[in-house]
Amino acid sequence: MPAMACSEEAAKLENYEFKWGKKRGVGGKKKDIQFYESFTYDGVDYFLYDCVYLHKEGEPEPFIGKLVKIWEQPDHKKKVKVLWFFYPVEILNWLGDDVPLENELFLASGEGVGLANVNSLEVIAGKCNVICTSKDSRNPHPSEEELEMADYIFYRTFDVQQCTILDKIDEKVAGVEVRFIFNRKEDHKSSDIPKLDAVRNEKNGNTVAINEAPQLLSELNSSGELKNITTDYKFRHSVIKEDADAKDSLVKQEPLLGEKLASGTDAQLNQTATTDFKQQHVSDGKTKPRHKYDSDEDEGKAGKKPINQVEDNKKLKSGRDLGALDNRSSKKARLDSSARSSEEPEPNISSLSALDKDRNNNSILKKLRGDSDEDKTKFRLVKDSLGLEKDASKKVKSDEKASKLSNGTLHKAAAAHAPEKDFGSDGPELEVARRPDAPWEERMQTAHEQGTLVLLENLDPAYTSAEVEDIVWHGFREYCTAKVVQRTAISSPHSGQAFVIFKTLEAAEMMIRKLDEGCLMLPNGRPLVGSRGTYPRLLGKQSTFAGHLFIDKVKFQMQREEMKRAVSTSHCSQPNTIEYEMAMEWSLLQARSDSWWKKLYKQHGEELRKHKANLKSK
Amino acid sequence: MGTPEHKEYAAFEEKVRRTVYIDNLSTQVTEVVLKTALGQFGNVTNVQFIPNYTELRNIPQHALVEMETVKQAKSIVLEMTNYPFMMSGMPRPVRGRAAEMEMFGDRPIKPGRKIQCRWVGPQDPDFEVAKNLKRLTRRHAAEASSMLNHQLEDEEKLSKQQAEALKANYKKFEMIESIRLDGTLGRLARQYGFNVKDD
Numbered sequence: 164m165p166a167m168a169c170s171e172e173a174a175k176l177e178n179y180e181f182k183w184g185k186k187r188g189v190g191g192k193k194k195d196i197q198f199y200e201s202f203t204y205d206g207v208d209y210f211l212y213d214c215v216y217l218h219k220e221g222e223p224e225p226f227i228g229k230l231v232k233i234w235e236q237p238d239h240k241k242k243v244k245v246l247w248f249f250y251p252v253e254i255l256n257w258l259g260d261d262v263p264l265e266n267e268l269f270l271a272s273g274e275g276v277g278l279a280n281v282n283s284l285e286v287i288a289g290k291c292n293v294i295c296t297s298k299d300s301r302n303p304h305p306s307e308e309e310l311e312m313a314d315y316i317f318y319r320t321f322d323v324q325q326c327t328i329l330d331k332i333d334e335k336v337a338g339v340e341v342r343f344i345f346n347r348k349e350d351h352k353s354s355d356i357p358k359l360d361a362v363r364n365e366k367n368g369n370t371v372a373i374n375e376a377p378q379l380l381s382e383l384n385s386s387g388e389l390k391n392i393t394t395d396y397k398f399r400h401s402v403i404k405e406d407a408d409a410k411d412s413l414v415k416q417e418p419l420l421g422e423k424l425a426s427g428t429d430a431q432l433n434q435t436a437t438t439d440f441k442q443q444h445v446s447d448g449k450t451k452p453r454h455k456y457d458s459d460e461d462e463g464k465a466g467k468k469p470i471n472q473v474e475d476n477k478k479l480k481s482g483r484d485l486g487a488l489d490n491r492s493s494k495k496a497r498l499d500s501s502a503r504s505s506e507e508p509e510p511n512i513s514s515l516s517a518l519d520k521d522r523n524n525n526s527i528l529k530k531l532r533g534d535s536d537e538d539k540t541k542f543r544l545v546k547d548s549l550g551l552e553k554d555a556s557k558k559v560k561s562d563e564k565a566s567k568l569s570n571g572t573l574h575k576a577a578a579a580h581a582p583e584k585d586f587g588s589d590g591p592e593l594e595v596a597r598r599p600d601a602p603w604e605e606r607m608q609t610a611h612e613q614g615t616l617v618l619l620e621n622l623d624p625a626y627t628s629a630e631v632e633d634i635v636w637h638g639f640r641e642y643c644t645a646k647v648v649q650r651t652a653i654s655s656p657h658s659g660q661a662f663v664i665f666k667t668l669e670a671a672e673m674m675i676r677k678l679d680e681g682c683l684m685l686p687n688g689r690p691l692v693g694s695r696g697t698y699p700r701l702l703g704k705q706s707t708f709a710g711h712l713f714i715d716k717v718k719f720q721m722q723r724e725e726m727k728r729a730v731s732t733s734h735c736s737q738p739n740t741i742e743y744e745m746a747m748e749w750s751l752l753q754a755r756s757d758s759w760w761k762k763l764y765k766q767h768g769e770e771l772r773k774h775k776a777n778l779k780s781k
Numbered sequence: 782m783g784t785p786e787h788k789e790y791a792a793f794e795e796k797v798r799r800t801v802y803i804d805n806l807s808t809q810v811t812e813v814v815l816k817t818a819l820g821q822f823g824n825v826t827n828v829q830f831i832p833n834y835t836e837l838r839n840i841p842q843h844a845l846v847e848m849e850t851v852k853q854a855k856s857i858v859l860e861m862t863n864y865p866f867m868m869s870g871m872p873r874p875v876r877g878r879a880a881e882m883e884m885f886g887d888r889p890i891k892p893g894r895k896i897q898c899r900w901v902g903p904q905d906p907d908f909e910v911a912k913n914l915k916r917l918t919r920r921h922a923a924e925a926s927s928m929l930n931h932q933l934e935d936e937e938k939l940s941k942q943q944a945e946a947l948k949a950n951y952k953k954f955e956m957i958e959s960i961r962l963d964g965t966l967g968r969l970a971r972q973y974g975f976n977v978k979d980d
Contacts, residue, residue: 604832607834618835620918620919620922621914621915621918624883625882625883625891625894626896627888627889627890628886628887629890630890630894630896633896634896634898637898638898638900646886647883647886648834648835649831649832649883649884649885649886650881650883650884651802651804651831651843651884652802652804652843652876652878653925653928653929653932654883655921655922655925657921658918658921658922659883660835662834681900681901681902681903682900682901682907682908682911682912682915683898683899683900683901684898684899684900684901684907684911685896685897685898686896686897686898688910688911688914689914690901690911690912690914690915690918691898692915692918692919698834708807708808708809708841708870708873709873709933709936709937709939709940710805710870710872710873710936710939710940710943711807711869711870711871711872711873712870712871712872712940712943712944712947733814733817733818733819733866733867733868733869734866734867735860735864735865735866735867736864736865736866736867736871736872736874741872741947741950742867742871742872743865743872744872745871745872745943745946745947746865746867746871746872746873746874747865748872748939748943749865749872749873749874749939750865750874752935752936752939753805753874753876755935756932756935759928759931759932760928763924763925763928767921767924770917770921771914771917771921774910774913774914774917775910775914777910777913778907778910778911779906779907779910
């Protein structure tokens with residue numbers, strides 16, 4: 164039976180494809196062209212000036228463009244005019260040495276081929292979140308979250324006529340006023356959470372308390388209406404959007420969801436539960452689910468329904484449902500490589516699983532609050548939902564390909580799919596955000612000044628920096644950063660050296676003292692030796708180098724090109740030159756010093772062996 | 782051999798074989814110089830200078846040059862051993878040899894290696910021996926340092942000596958050049974019936 168229900172649902176989804184939104188005006192010679200401001204396509208609301216992916220057969224990467232006109236022709240063909248963005252690779256020849264940002268796009272500008280195109284509306288493959296980071300005063304500056312959520316950013320334009328890259332954006336691009344090119348002001352408003360919540364609460368006129376929300380969901384689940392959630396899913400975004408009265412994109416919604424998880428949890432739960440419940444009625448009564456808020460009273464009823472105990476199997480059910488949901492959405496997303504398609508299900512998963520979890524454990528939400536990184540929050544939630552039920556995770560996995568494109572972390576999370584994993588023990592994931600360290604030289608210098616630099620000797624030369632850190636941890640219970648001294652031709656083969664930087668002066672001094680008084684024996688009879696490290700303060704690079712000779716007069720007279728090249732280029736000496744003769748003298752010296760070093764280290768080795776023979780324990 | 786650690790380590794071992802260690806490099810040699818200089822032997826994929834943290838003075842630079850193939854790396858070592866190779870100056874040749882694992886600062890941990898350490902207190906019979914070993918380590922480091930000093934002095938000496946020799950040679954060259962230029966050479970040649978004209 165569930166299978167049949169599913170296929171039915173699928174069929175419904177297939178049929179439901181398109182709906183016009185707000186009208187804008189008419190045009191054309193006979194006034195027979197109807198312009199629109201918005202439309203809903205494949206469950207996604209598109210508005211004028213949204214950025215979208217456009218799929219073209221045979222192209223691996225979708226094109227990205229901005230909708231600047233939307234209309235329907237008399238023959239009912241739906242058209243959109245798209246102002247293009249360029250990927251850096253497309254304009255590589257004109258970039259020169261400029262290395263664009265990883266997710267940077269270039270807006271087409273000027274006039275000519277490649278600026279904008281009229282396309283069939285059907286080629287739109289999803290929304291793309293493009294943020295303008297232009298320093299232009301007319302551009303509302305994006306917030307940190309917005310930047311983090313952005314699929315792409317742009318701040319430069321590419322003039323298609325002159326093939327130049329410009330930092331400035333003109334008053335009008337392709338007949339579009341610049342204020343539509345920049346970030347929208349509404350975006351800012353809508354990312355303002357308290358306001359949003361206020362709006363929502365007002366609209367609903369009814370706030371479902373935090374503890375009641377999960378019950379709503381469990382109600383749904385337990386009354387056997389799981390499939391409603393599935394239908395619901397498709398329209399949730401649109402409902403949410405109307406709730407919020409925000410015209411921004413779906414992607415925009417994500418930070419909101421994340422933030423709400425972190426701060427205003429009740430709003431989040433409320434919203435999810437509300438939409439779920441509303442949807443139940445939608446699918447019961449109406450065929451067109453995109454309806455207005457006629458369910459305020461239903462909601463109220465729902466809130467009053469008796470509290471059901473949630474049993475484990477229900478939880479599993481909802482977990483499986485999650486998977487189905489996800490699976491469907493990925494099927495529905497027509498462009499697999501579109502990051503949007505994978506992002507879409509995430510907020511849902513997170514909200515649902517948050518609900519699930521909430522039933523069992525309120526503290527998780529508390530933990531979430533402490534987490535500032537919304538992305539991570541989301542992915543962990545995904546992981547959690549995977550943990551709920553393996554079935555679900557299997558299905559989610561099918562979505563992996565798309566997810567990976569949007570963010571590698573999710574992929575990791577899905578692949579790891581460790582059930583019952585708690586947030587606190589998500590060790591490997593934390594590494595993703597590991598901040599880059601300052602250059603070692605700099606750290607060494609400051610450590611030297613602060614006295615936290617220690618030089619360790621008599622290590623096994625084969626040890627790595629990480630192993631040295633481990634040794635310090637086991638020997639002294641102190642964390643440190645270590646760097647082994649790389650071997651050169653003249654390094655001792657017996658005693659490996661490493662520099663260690665401690666967090667505090669006390670730790671460094673304690674370590675040196677302990678090593679001096681006691682003996683920390685490493686394998687093969689190596690007592691560790693520690694001393695205060697010094698940073699070699701070199702006075703710049705020497706201009707002269709022992710062994711590189713110049714004839715003073717010639718040095719300044721060297722006019723002839725070949726002569727210059729003869730010195731500056733690398734070459735093998737020819738045996739009939741004075742250079743060769745002198746080079747031989749150098750080779751002799753090098754060979755001699757080599758043999759000295761060899762002898763010295765051989766002697767060292769023998770001495771060490773003699774001493775080590777006295778050791779009782781090996 | 783199947784674990785990722787093993788694979789990483791095997792890849793590293795292969796990288797070491799492809800890498801040439803070059804020393805006696807002038808402090809003026811940069812990555813670009815090295816790349817162009819060794820580009821004639823094959824594709825240079827990476828250049829990494831070994832930083833000098835232990836010596837408190839300027840010593841010749843050392844670098845690790847990663848080539849595309851093991852063969853290329855071997856041919857460089859052979860070439861540099863057989864012929865003096867000049868880089869950014871004359872006549873002190875640079876020297877190439879096969880790289881060793883310990884030369885890489887970012888080497889991976891050898892899979893399966895376990896390190897055990899223990900504290901040896903004054904009561905332990907090994908305490909004195911360990912103390913001696915520590916002293917020995919310090920002494921050896923000091924000896925190596927003085928050895929390096931000695932070597933640098935020798936190099937300096939040779940450099941000066943060669944500079945003198947070069948100067949003397951150049952003086953001779955100048956003398957010959959001057960008698961040619963002021964016509965003395967021509968007069969003498971005519972006197973003795975030699976033909977000194979450049980043909």
